[in-house]
Amino acid sequence: MNLRPRINRWTPARRDLNFNSSIQSSLVQPHFVVAGEGVDEPIASMPGIHRQSPDVLLQTIAADMKLGIHSHMLFPVVESHEKDPIASIASSKELPLLQAIRDLKSQFGGSIVVMTDVCLCTATDHGHCGVIHNEEINNDLSVVELCKIALAHAEAGADYVSASDMMDGRVLAIRAAFEDAGFVDTGILSYSVKYASSFYGPFRDAAHSMPSFGDRSSHQMDIRSGYGEAILEATSDEAEGADIIMIKPAMTYLDVVRNVADVVSRPVAVYNVSGEYSMIMASTDDDESRGKMVREVFHSFKRAGADIIVSYHARDAMSRNWL
Ligand code: PBG
Numbered sequence: 001m002n003l004r005p006r007i008n009r010w011t012p013a014r015r016d017l018n019f020n021s022s023i024q025s026s027l028v029q030p031h032f033v034v035a036g037e038g039v040d041e042p043i044a045s046m047p048g049i050h051r052q053s054p055d056v057l058l059q060t061i062a063a064d065m066k067l068g069i070h071s072h073m074l075f076p077v078v079e080s081h082e083k084d085p086i087a088s089i090a091s092s093k094e095l096p097l098l099q100a101i102r103d104l105k106s107q108f109g110g111s112i113v114v115m116t117d118v119c120l121c122t123a124t125d126h127g128h129c130g131v132i133h134n135e136e137i138n139n140d141l142s143v144v145e146l147c148k149i150a151l152a153h154a155e156a157g158a159d160y161v162s163a164s165d166m167m168d169g170r171v172l173a174i175r176a177a178f179e180d181a182g183f184v185d186t187g188i189l190s191y192s193v194k195y196a197s198s199f200y201g202p203f204r205d206a207a208h209s210m211p212s213f214g215d216r217s218s219h220q221m222d223i224r225s226g227y228g229e230a231i232l233e234a235t236s237d238e239a240e241g242a243d244i245i246m247i248k249p250a251m252t253y254l255d256v257v258r259n260v261a262d263v264v265s266r267p268v269a270v271y272n273v274s275g276e277y278s279m280i281m282a283s284t285d286d287d288e289s290r291g292k293m294v295r296e297v298f299h300s301f302k303r304a305g306a307d308i309i310v311s312y313h314a315r316d317a318m319s320r321n322w323l
Contacts, residue, residue, distance in 0.1 A: 199275030261305025
């Protein structure tokens, strides 16, 4: 079975994220998870965003939940000596991210939506999103590793695994792996329409995932590509069993968001990426002008057709009453 529409309505928090049209309930706060205890490390390129160990993360998210942010996206960050060519650590039982998922779900149950990044780039020693074979990123070998990572996150209790790699056919493979393992309520958020953008720089610094050679243009979409390819990627992911369709980046692709939102029947998410965040942070220094800008940007996402907004501004927007 590829399609399980019940997944998006399984818990109160999932229903609120997917079907409540307010900006507040659309927000998803990203987090970077590292090993250890008491770790709370600011990221220089992204003011206000930290790398945190699971114990600190739990406190941060508990405070976010009180502010009304119920959806959270977790990215694993690993030490360079733990990396290898196939990102083995990303699916290992010892990954601190898995502990964070278990702790969050046992504390907040159906009132939180936990999304987890499924990609190889934070855990490969070469920094690419796939397995390299004969000097190329090999699609099908990469999908095998992505399924292992997705299964580890599902077993720990993630609400949605977020496939951010852009390999062909990975949504179908992850859905099949979930069916085989009996994970009938774990969703797949697919980064369906993800461009090879120059707005990901600060994230790669935060997640230590800069490719050591080459770039991501053989799998992420060409920035010059039109609506046809965006719609192809989105509709084929839907048919493969994606529960949420993401477009990324957000601000420079609002026209694509509108065109995709008009043809898909699943909730549409946008990722207001690290370079977009840093641009607003760098161009404003007072709360009022920053807040007005963020509010305007969030409304543009909604107007374009986004149901879900992943943004590093989420916490400030809620705590400072920007909306
Ligand atoms: C992993 C991934 C990336 C982002 C989200 N997931 C980086 C990339 O593709 O290089 C970027 C997020 C951001 O810039 O905020 N593949």
